[in-house]
Amino acid sequence: MRSLMHTLLCSLLLFAPPIAAFAEDKPIIAPEEGLPLIDWTDAEKFVGKRVIVQGKIAATGRSKSITFLNFDNGRSFTAIVRQGNYDKFPKAPDVMYGNRIVQIRGTISTYRNKPQIEVSSPDQVTIVEKAAATTAPGDIKTKATRKFTDKVRIATYNVLNLFDDEDCPYHNDEGTSPKPRHELERLAATIKQLDADVLALQEVENRFYLERFNTAMLSDMGYEHVVCFEGNDGRGIDVAVLSRLPVGPVTSYRHLRWKDSRGLDTGFRRDLLRVRIEPPNAKAFDLFTVHLKSKGGGDGTEAVRMGEVTAIRGVVDPMLADDPQALFVVCGDFNDTWDSKPIKLMRGEGDSAMEAFQNEDPEGCVTYNRGQYRSVIDYIFCSPAMAERYVKQSMRVLDGSVETSGSDHNPVSMDFNLGGAAPAVSASQAASTGEKS
Numbered sequence: 001m002r003s004l005m006h007t008l009l010c011s012l013l014l015f016a017p018p019i020a021a022f023a024e025d026k027p028i029i030a031p032e033e034g035l036p037l038i039d040w041t042d043a044e045k046f047v048g049k050r051v052i053v054q055g056k057i058a059a060t061g062r063s064k065s066i067t068f069l070n071f072d073n074g075r076s077f078t079a080i081v082r083q084g085n086y087d088k089f090p091k092a093p094d095v096m097y098g099n100r101i102v103q104i105r106g107t108i109s110t111y112r113n114k115p116q117i118e119v120s121s122p123d124q125v126t127i128v129e130k131a132a133a134t135t136a137p138g139d140i141k142t143k144a145t146r147k148f149t150d151k152v153r154i155a156t157y158n159v160l161n162l163f164d165d166e167d168c169p170y171h172n173d174e175g176t177s178p179k180p181r182h183e184l185e186r187l188a189a190t191i192k193q194l195d196a197d198v199l200a201l202q203e204v205e206n207r208f209y210l211e212r213f214n215t216a217m218l219s220d221m222g223y224e225h226v227v228c229f230e231g232n233d234g235r236g237i238d239v240a241v242l243s244r245l246p247v248g249p250v251t252s253y254r255h256l257r258w259k260d261s262r263g264l265d266t267g268f269r270r271d272l273l274r275v276r277i278e279p280p281n282a283k284a285f286d287l288f289t290v291h292l293k294s295k296g297g298g299d300g301t302e303a304v305r306m307g308e309v310t311a312i313r314g315v316v317d318p319m320l321a322d323d324p325q326a327l328f329v330v331c332g333d334f335n336d337t338w339d340s341k342p343i344k345l346m347r348g349e350g351d352s353a354m355e356a357f358q359n360e361d362p363e364g365c366v367t368y369n370r371g372q373y374r375s376v377i378d379y380i381f382c383s384p385a386m387a388e389r390y391v392k393q394s395m396r397v398l399d400g401s402v403e404t405s406g407s408d409h410n411p412v413s414m415d416f417n418l419g420g421a422a423p424a425v426s427a428s429q430a431a432s433t434g435e436k437s
Helices: 002-015 040-046 083-088 093-097 181-194 207-217 301-322 341-347 384-388 427-433
Strands: 037-039 050-056 059-062 066-070 078-082 101-111 114-118 125-128 151-162 198-204 225-228 238-243 247-252 257-259 265-267 272-277 285-291 328-333 378-382 412-417
Touching (some): 040 050, 040 114, 066 093, 151 207, 181 207, 207 225, 225 247, 301 328, 378 384
Antiparallel strands (some): 066 078, 225 238, 247 272, 257 265
């Protein structure tokens, strides 16, 4: 009987389709997806950019450690293959690609003021029989489709494990699956519907994958600026910012330390990221984005969030004391409800109170959208001067779910009018600064 069962099991395994065949869809973004196909003669206009460059290898050459694939005899643009990568190619690279029309995926760099592209794997190179139509530099969308007209839309969105399919040896990411393709597509559709000029994100694995997502699925949104620093989270989830508007200095507070309720040295579980946004012809403002400790782990986590919020107030309160008209927002996933101690502390009181315009929140609207835990835990807190520039009734939450929008959080957005002169100083602020209202 045991032998018969063994035979049947082996037969099932032999004829079963691969495990990947049961997957609902492909869970990754293809390396070439969203990249512009450019002619090699335009390469110098794309230095520092990832592209697919096309042309015919007109000449080849070798040094002691490099093979050169020249797109013209004058070597004005060259693809290089280093000796350490030769064993990855089935034939010598100059034999494989010499006198062939190729499309090479990679980043354009420079050497001695001439553009080049480095090839480390044959996967980067496609041989084509006939050159395809390329995109001229002027036709590639790099600017926002909606020009800045004094009004700026700021949003925050926890995008639920924006993970790639690579195992990072420095993080415990093995237990987190890469975000499935259908979730990526629905997430992108939600971001497009949101149409924010500046978008704060949480649960991003790394800057490089966020850039791939932006290039492949948000290319028409004009997010030229991608900001993401490595934070403190052991699983590797970080906070990040996408911006259409110019970005100035960026500061990470991941190294900020303080004593917790037990007297132990601690810091942000992820990060407090500060990004200076510099709209054209308007006053700059700071966007802080956070992702506070979740409630996973029980009631003791409130003390952790209290410590994190205390640290945030320790950063922004001196800003307000120095300049009551300071323009900034603190936004993100706070992992706590409006009436909780951490959120009350974050809101503050008196002249330093911050406004989130929760009174405009439609009845029944939530930002965390899973089952019995549906609640409001994501916020955009505005400094007093920023609150004065808030466009009334503009706060909105786009309702969704993992199935419909690709995340278990709903994004929050607000509009602000940053054009024109700053509002007049209030009487209470004038008293504290010695100015007359």
